Structure formats: C-alpha cells, structure tokens
Amino acid sequence: MTRNLLFVAKVFGLVLLLVGLVACQTTDAVVKDNSTDKSEPYIAPLKWQSTSFIPQDVPSTDDIFKLTAQQQEDFTKYYFAEKNAHIEEHERLYNYLEMILYGFDYRGDTYTASVALTKHSGNCLSLAILTAALVNLVDLDIRYQRVNTAPIYQRFHNVMTLSSHVRTFVFAPQTPLKKNEIVIARKKMIIDYFPEKGNVTGDYIDESQFISMFYQNLAGDSLVAKEYDLSYALLSKAMALNTQNPETLNTLAVLYKSLGDEASAERIYHYALNNTSGSVNILSNYALLLEEQGRQIELSEIQDKLNSVKDDNPYRWYDLANKHFDNDELTYALRYFKKSIKVAPYLHEGYFGAAKTYYQMGRTKLAKEFMDKAVELKFTPQDKVLYKAKSSVISVEH
Template sequence: MLVFRLILIALLTGCAGPVKLSNVKETPELNWESDTFSSVNVPSVESIFYLSDENKQLFLDYYHAPENQEVQGHKRLSNFIALFLSGFSYKGNTYNADLASTEHAGNCLSLAILTKAYALLADLKIEYRRVNSAPVYAKEGGLITISSHVQTHVHAPKKQDIEKGHFYFSKIVIDYFPSGRGMLGDAVSFDDFISMYYQNLAAIELASKNYDKAYSLLAAAIERSPYNVETLNTLAVLYKKSGNVAKAESIYHYILNHTQGSVSALSNYVLLLKQQDRDNEARVYASRYSEIEDDNPYRWYNLANQAYGLQNYQQALDLFAKTSKMAPYLHESFFGQARAYFQLGDTSKAKLAMKKAVELAYTPNEEKLYSAKLHTLKAYEQP
C-alpha cells in the first residue's frame, strides 16, 4: 500500500499493481544482483498469512456459529471483516495477518493479507484488484510515501443447477477504503500481491538506510515476481541511494526498453540524468512519457506537478490534460491546467479550467479556494 518516492520518485506498489510486460517470453534476463549487499533473513511467504491459534479461533467461532450458517461463506467472511474493522486503526504499517489481527491496525495491504488468511481457513477463493484513488502523501527519511489500495474479491463456492446443468458464481468485493472517486485498475496476481508485501517492507528499510535488509526484501519480491516493474524501480532507487549509479541506470534502461514502462521509473531516470547534467538525454527520455501504458491517473497527476515545479509548463499542461481525460472528475487536474495555462500566458483558457475545478470541487474548502482563484483570474483579464 505504500508507494515510495525519492527525490527521484521511487514508486512501490504496496496496494498498487505493477505494469505488465507486453511479452515476457522475449524479455532478456536482467542482471540485477550485486555482491555489495549482505543477505539478511526476510519473512517467509507462509509467515505472511500466519495466524495464531487464538486469532484463528476468533474467526472460526464466528464463521461456524449456528446463527451464521444460513449465510453464504463469502458473505460470512465479509461480515466478519466489517465487524473487525470497527475501531480499526488505519496506520501506514504493513503487518502480516497475525499482527494485523492482534494489533487491530495496519494499512490496506495488511487488511487484504488478513482477509486472505481468513479465506484460507474457510477454503474460499479470493482475487485482488488495484484501485486508483487519491493517494495520501507522507514524508519519511527523504522518501515520499504515497498510499493507494487494492480491493479483495471473495468468491462464493460455485453452485450447479443440476436440472439445467449450469454453474453459477457470485462474489463480494471488499474495499477497505471505499471512495466515490476511485477507478478500478488491473487485476493483481497472487505473486505480485506477495511482492507488494516485500516491497513495502523494503521501502521502510530503504528510508532508514538499512540497505542490506532492503536489498534482501527486494530480492524476495523479485523471486516471486521477476518482472514486477515497480519492484525493479525500487531496486534502482536502492542502488542510486547506496552509490551505485551505474547499476541503477542499467535497471532503468531495462525497464524502459524491455517492458511497457513505468511512469515512476522514467521520472526517476530523467531526474538522475538531470542530476548528472545530462540535460540533452533527459529531454529525450522525458519525451517518452506518451509511450507508457499506465491506467492510474494519479501517477500522471503527480508527474504533471513535478513538471510544473520544474517550470516545464507546456509538459505540465499536457500531463494535467491527460489526467483529466483519464479521470474527468478530478478537480485537481483542472486546477493544474489553470495554473499551467496562466504561466503560458493564456488567461482565457486558465479561467475556463478554473471554472471546471470549481464545479468539480469535492469539499467546501476546495470550492472556496478555486472560486477565489477564479475571481483573481477574472480581475487579471480586466483592462
């Protein structure tokens, strides 16, 4: 659930799904390993979903209670989660199932892990879907964390209509942070889901400069999902922070040349080139954003803000417009367009974009802010 960015945006997909390769079979292997880090023990996959006998029993007592037997299994699981979330502390920590159950706390990935642990006890099938929703930013150890999340889809046991010979399926979607402005993203495979857990833990160690532990966790993530682009992106950030810029650059080249790409990886690489005063190369790579397939409008919005901060106003405008096209309900992207238009000297278009931001404002405070900005723009146009 934590998405980590350096001054080079290092994006982890704790709750965000990875960008898939267009053709994994034809992709060459990446030499990502290094002997500069020491191997450190990391949690096993089994430990991620471990539940103590006491925590198992809490669920099983509810699930097998006589008064609940008329409720379908997947609904029983969903009902238990709903009860469990009463008083739950939505901390940013990524916990395994047992710790989330014991502490009654954790991020959305922790809740998805806990749901999986319960589903295993009840022999229920679950799947994961990424949800692109407004991220939450926090800064720690030089990294900016961006939180997004997944939904868990819990399937009921299939039923057969014997007379007609048809099978019927039903499922319940558990969304731990429901939002009317979220966009359903890609399905997340189980291996990618596991890699998210390791990525999140690695990001914490990376922020604390525990590079050996971060490397070991990322190695575990790659073992589960070798072509997870965001894991590789975070590994590049690790190499950059630990001083091996050449290795970081080789990973960025691999991502950009052998996958569908990553907004965060390309942004990181452009920043790396700028830091080395390789401005011509940076401009060439910055022109490749249009080649990337990424269905998360918030990544493009973040990139647009970055371009605006670098005074690349035309690029910022294009990226804000891309965000609006993907998610036309986002007032933030229209506000961004208004700012970019103003910097480019087009006050009329800035005013139109600001009007749209006012219409879409999600809270009274946002509407008040945008209305004040609009009033300023109108005054600015007057002779």
C-alpha cells in the same frame, strides 16, 4: 529542489520505490532465440544480484498468511456455526471481518496476517493480507485490485514516499448451473478499508504481484531507515516472485542509486523499460538520474517517451505535471495535466492544474474554461469558494 528527491510509492501499506524520470530504451536486452517460436523474443536475464549485502532473515510467503492455531479456531468456529449457516459463505467472512476490525488502528505499518490480528492494527495491505489468510481457511475465491487515491506524501531526507491503495473481492462459491441457466456475474463482497469518493479503480493484480507489495513496502521502509541489507533481502524475495514487476525493479534501482551505484540502477531501468510495461515512476526516476548526470539529450528523449506510457493512476500524472509546473516547464506541465484528465475526467485536480498552466501561458480564456470545470467537479464547499475566487480573478484579467 523536488527533482533531487527519490520517490517511494506506497499503497497505504504498499511501498514502491520511485526515483525520477526514465531513460531511452535500448535493444541489446532482447535477443532472438532461433530454437523457439520467433514471435516470442528471448529475454536476457537481468543481472541484478550483488554479493556486497549481508544476508538477512525475512518472512517467507507462507509466513505472510499464516495464522496462529487460536486465530484459526476462532474464525472457523464462527464461520461454521449453526447460527450462521443461513448466511452465504462470502458474506459470513465479510461479517467476521467487520466484527473483529471494530476499533482497529489503521496506522501505516505493514504486518503479516497473524501480527495484524494480534496487534489489532495495520495498514490496508495488512488487512488485505488478513482477508486472504481467512479466505484460505475456507477455500473461497479472492481477487485483488489497485485503487488510485489522492496521494499522501512523506519526506525522509532525500526520499519521498507516495501512498496508494489496494482492495479485495471475495466471491460466493460457485454452484452447479441448472438447465438453461446462465450466470452473468458472480456475487461478491468488496472489502475496501478506505473507500472515498475520489478513489479511481486501477488494474486487477495477481497473487504474485499482491505478495510483492508486502516485500516492497517493507523494503521501502528499510530503505528510508538506511537498512540497506534488509531492503535488499526483501527485494530479493519480491524478485523471486516476479522479475518483470516494474515497481519491484524500480525499488531495486532506487536501492542501488541510494548506495551510489548508478551503473546498476541504470541497467535496471533499461531492463524495465525494454521488458515490462514500464511505469511513470520508472521514467521519472530514470529522468532524475540523467538530469543529475547532465545528459540533456537523453533526458529530453525520455520526457517525450513519457507521454506514451500507459498508467491508470491520474494522481501520478498530476504529480508529474506539478513538478514541471514548479520548474516553469509549462508545455510538459500542460501535457501531463491533460493526461490526468484523460484517465479520470471526473476529478477536479487535473482541470485546476490545466487552468493554472494556461493562465501562466497567458491563455486566460482557456484558463477560465478549465477553472469553471474544476469548480463544477469539486465537492467540498470550501474549495468551491476558493476555486470560484480564482476563477473570478481570471475573468477580470481577461
């Protein structure tokens, strides 16, 4: 059964751990501090640390972006070459990346900037880290953005990984404004190593979240390999950057659950639900924990809470909907297929999911309408033929 799997979310180099569905929120984690502004609630620290893990050496944040002396020299020699002086700085960096990445092996390993450049391989997160390392050498401005892509699943025993994606923006240097001059938008280069039509842009993330992705990815890999001490050490680095990151908390909860410490996992889920924006991953993983413990009332409450969670990844809702569909929970399935459509109304998958759910409910007229929309949005000719075939079956039976 898919519900017995632990889910680990990656970002083509970004690993976030997922476990099941969420539990109901509690109020004891937020305590009012009368000595401060009453509009700012005091958040009680989460007791997530454990002394049962053996310390491990892991890369520092400086190590992640550090390049060798030769790598730095090669880049700056190109960047400041007289022959390139006529090219704007942000374009120069883009051109250098395009040149050095020829023949690059885009496999799924997460590397530091130096290792990625030495091995000439790495996933999209590794390449975003390399981009940031080069940007740091010439003091350009950079920004990071999540990109939601059609998920890639890999199963390892009771752990399933889910891949997503990240891209970078490198901006042109700011110049003094002339009199009466207004800048509407700064020029920039978008560096996206896997641009596809089905990609859906997500939230911008700050540097601490970006660096956390590095540690989360390696922690996820370590968890799959059952290297729990290393996974804990990596997550400790991520927690030092930001204790409010929902995906770091989710990964940490999965680690504890994998070790059989369900009490610690649940405590982390509660904290994340009370003090962060939450995520579908956290809710799903917590729900799985409740289901395994037979806590049906709390499970039902959490399934209801899922609908109010804000998540801009349509594929996450689509995946959740399919889990309910496979378990013949059609009401929930339809709800989350429609959430997927609401987030990304231009993707065909949500419409197809809603169509098959309406069909199972016996509501063939609505099934036909949603199937027709899926056919209209689908680009691949082979899939259009398949969808049209299914649509004709619905028409006949209607």
